[in-house]
Amino acid sequence: METVKLSEAQKKSRRGRNIALGLVLAGLVALFYVVTLIKFGGGMAH
Template identity: 80%
Template sequence: METVKLTEKQKKARRGRNIALGLLLFGLVVLFYVITMVKFGSA
């Protein structure tokens, strides 16, 4: 089976996208946590 060889530029671009996605997911988790705490806090 042949594997695709990525250039350094492609590796850096992929790493940047992965970091951005990770930060986005982390931000969503924090957002949902804060919303949940606010809802339970007012109940």
């Protein structure tokens, strides 16, 4: 099996994209967590 050799620019671009995707996913997880806490917290207060 032959692997593709990436240039330094391609490696840097891929790394930046991976970091951005990771941050977006972490942000979504945090958002859903906060929304869930607010929903359940509001329901328990009454």
